[in-house]
Amino acid sequence: MFRYTFFFVLLASLFACNSTQDNTNQETTYTDVQIAGAMRNVMWKGELDGIIQLDTIQNKKGLYGLGPLSYLQGELLINDGQAYVSRVLTDSSMQVEATFDASAPFFVYANVNEWKELDLPKGIKTIEQLEAFIDEQTKAAKRPFAFKLKGEVAHAIIHIQNLPKGTAVSSPQEAHQGQTNYPLGQEKVDIVGFFSTSHQGVFTHHDTFLHLHLITSDQTKMGHLDEVEFGAMKLYLPVQ
DSSP, X not given: OHHHHHHHHHHHHHHHHHHHHHHHHHHHSOOOOEEEXXXXXXXXXXXXXXXXXXXXXXXXXXXXXXXXXXXXXXXXXXXXXXXXXXXXXXXXXXXXXXXXXXXXXXXXXXXXXXXXXXXXXXXXXXXXXXXXXXHHHTTTSOSSEEEEEEEEEEEEEEEEOOOOTXXXXXXXXXXXXXXXEEEEOSEEEEEEEEEOSSOBXXXXXXXXXXXXXXXXXXXXXXXXXXXXXXXXXXXXXXXX
């Protein structure tokens, strides 16, 4: 009888220790990335209406997020607790508004309040090189995660979705009707990104592990980042 009692006490002790360790690990890692909707449902199923209102996200401390505006009529960015909406005005001009009064057909967001700052190596000039560098730097990190960059770009191309009202969508080609591209020269910028090797078609395109939105320091230009030549940049990765 003593042997059985001792066995159960030992099991209970081990379970308690493991539970304590799990809780500790959970508390010391950053908040999980939150995902609403999926890019593939927008592109292939035409689910264009907003499924998340940005102003319903309760915790805005250290909040970062990105996605398209509902009905693909603009772009959304949350940078350190402030939300921005960009819309096409003309082929060469846009409107950028600071507001949480917006919705998205898919959106990814996370709260990050502790960052590890790195100088982006001078040899990292393109999005593809950035992806490879981040992947290498975070092999042991919890994924997916948000990250950001701050500094200068030599040039860049951003786009804003501008789907004509009433357009039905059943393919990526149809979804990108009206998309307007904006070239940027040398600019001081903030870039918010999300990295994942397992969310292609959810919040990244099928051929990349990154989704990036750029906003200029004067907050007059913002959109999805398609092409870039990085200048002097700081890269911020979440503290694990």
